[in-house]
Amino acid sequence: MSQARLTSCIPLPLEHKTLVNVIEKAKDWALMHGVGMRDKKHFNKDVIQIAPFVLLPSPFPRTEFDKAIELQPILNELMHKVAHDDCFLEHTLQNALQVDEFTASLYDIWVKVRNEGVTQPVSLGMLRSDIMLESRCPHTENQCAKHSPYCSWKQVEINSIASGFGHLGPVSREIQSYVLRQLGHGDLIKNMPENKALSGLCAGITEAYDLFGVPSAVILFVVEEVSYNICDQRFHEFEIAEKRPDIQIHRKTLNEIFEETHLNDKKQLILDGRQVAVVYYRSGYEPAQYPSSKEWDARLRVERSTAIKCPSIHYQLAGTKKVQQALASPGVLEQFMGGGAATSRVRDIFTGLYSLDFDETGERAVEMALADAEKFVLKPQREGGGNNVYGADVRDALLKMRHSRERAAYILMERILPPLVPGYVVRPGSPVPPPVVDLVSELGIFGVIIGTKDKICYNRQVGHMLRTKLADANEGGVAAGLGALDSPYLVDA
Numbered sequence: 001m002s003q004a005r006l007t008s009c010i011p012l013p014l015e016h017k018t019l020v021n022v023i024e025k026a027k028d029w030a031l032m033h034g035v036g037m038r039d040k041k042h043f044n045k046d047v048i049q050i051a052p053f054v055l056l057p058s059p060f061p062r063t064e065f066d067k068a069i070e071l072q073p074i075l076n077e078l079m080h081k082v083a084h085d086d087c088f089l090e091h092t093l094q095n096a097l098q099v100d101e102f103t104a105s106l107y108d109i110w111v112k113v114r115n116e117g118v119t120q121p122v123s124l125g126m127l128r129s130d131i132m133l134e135s136r137c138p139h140t141e142n143q144c145a146k147h148s149p150y151c152s153w154k155q156v157e158i159n160s161i162a163s164g165f166g167h168l169g170p171v172s173r174e175i176q177s178y179v180l181r182q183l184g185h186g187d188l189i190k191n192m193p194e195n196k197a198l199s200g201l202c203a204g205i206t207e208a209y210d211l212f213g214v215p216s217a218v219i220l221f222v223v224e225e226v227s228y229n230i231c232d233q234r235f236h237e238f239e240i241a242e243k244r245p246d247i248q249i250h251r252k253t254l255n256e257i258f259e260e261t262h263l264n265d266k267k268q269l270i271l272d273g274r275q276v277a278v279v280y281y282r283s284g285y286e287p288a289q290y291p292s293s294k295e296w297d298a299r300l301r302v303e304r305s306t307a308i309k310c311p312s313i314h315y316q317l318a319g320t321k322k323v324q325q326a327l328a329s330p331g332v333l334e335q336f337m338g339g340g341a342a343t344s345r346v347r348d349i350f351t352g353l354y355s356l357d358f359d360e361t362g363e364r365a366v367e368m369a370l371a372d373a374e375k376f377v378l379k380p381q382r383e384g385g386g387n388n389v390y391g392a393d394v395r396d397a398l399l400k401m402r403h404s405r406e407r408a409a410y411i412l413m414e415r416i417l418p419p420l421v422p423g424y425v426v427r428p429g430s431p432v433p434p435p436v437v438d439l440v441s442e443l444g445i446f447g448v449i450i451g452t453k454d455k456i457c458y459n460r461q462v463g464h465m466l467r468t469k470l471a472d473a474n475e476g477g478v479a480a481g482l483g484a485l486d487s488p489y490l491v492d493a
């Protein structure tokens, strides 16, 4: 089956001189508006280079975009309920915990905090549901003539920690609007949906801050030792500083939190003599970010404290791949959402997701993947990109671990086949002009939810981001140098 195609918002290729000219302008626009990242290869803290971006916005069906936007508050609520269902998390993660040390360490913190009594019942969820259009028809296994060139979108995953691109998402719309105007196509900008992700996410943080209710308290961003994706973090700080100059923000690594904070007798987290109201994690989602016991101790300290965490540890556990797979199992959504229309709308977004536990279903999944490995992705309980197994490697990996307990730490997922879109990718240091290449996109919808186990007091969809990669690339992390910033150009069927 050949992969379906969508057409570019303006005819390609562009004339050589026009293209060279507009790319030169766009690169400077990027540098001067924070469409940037630090260089991993030649790191210099004082230097920002352009982040890779797609020159023109990529087409995305309007109805599917609207569907994703509308569904987000429902997904927020679902995640909130899942995060607060102790039995479900315990049951779902039990096999993975035995073989996955990282998830087990997170889980241990959660158990410790629960045993000693939760001091802060409010959680701040800043979620991002990542989706891709599926160009195959689920019923025929072939491209469906009725829905061609796409059927509907499917969820890749939902992120509950460090969901980035709150700044880079909206600014991608701005740079592509600038490019369209320079090319004399400013009239097309109306098809690029408004994107207020940055202000929406920051409003979530300040809402939680106000709920904490201590005017002298501070906000703490937990950051990596080196933040390559610095624009996407700093712009959150700048936004809060502008809207709420009364609030002080600190950036600290887990190690610095270990060294510089303490819990007082009321379990308030104290930094520089002031209470911490909200802790926003932009790090802490992968093992390398906990190089020693100090980082784990810091995480436990924060978790025990009265600060409102984004995310609380149980929210992070709810964002694991294993939980996503469990939610797609028969009858599970009903447990959380009842059996109404919203439940079937959520069920529709799942592509095939299979447990690899040592039971009958797990064995069937292994057989299925061995028979047609290219159709699947193998995923461990990890975040941050670069951990999944694709294509022929799925078969090798499964053959290797078929009889080992390690297998239970993975889930198997059907591979989504998005439609191809032609476009230009502008990368730092790469020759200008770039060639027209086939691309595929992944849309992320941001949601903010605040509440306790029993009461949700804030639940919104707040914006989006689009990442686009070469059609034959497995993964599309922008910071990893694979994907490129993009934004949707809505098209009617």
Ligand SMILES: Nc1ncnc2c1ncn2[C@@H]1O[C@H](COP(=O)(O)OP(=O)(O)O)[C@@H](O)[C@H]1O
Binding pocket: 130, 156, 157, 351, 377, 379, 382, 383, 384, 385, 386, 387, 388, 413, 414, 415, 416, 417, 442, 474, 475, 476, 477
């Ligand atoms: N089922 C899938 N079909 C197609 N591509 C996928 C699928 N699952 C993941 N990918 C690709 O791999 C990337 C990483 O997978 P993801 O599940 O988001 O893990 P991570 O937590 O590392 O971001 C995605 O951004 C997407 O490009």
Ligand SMILES: [Mg+2]
Binding pocket: 130, 157, 384, 385
């Ligand atoms: Mg992802």
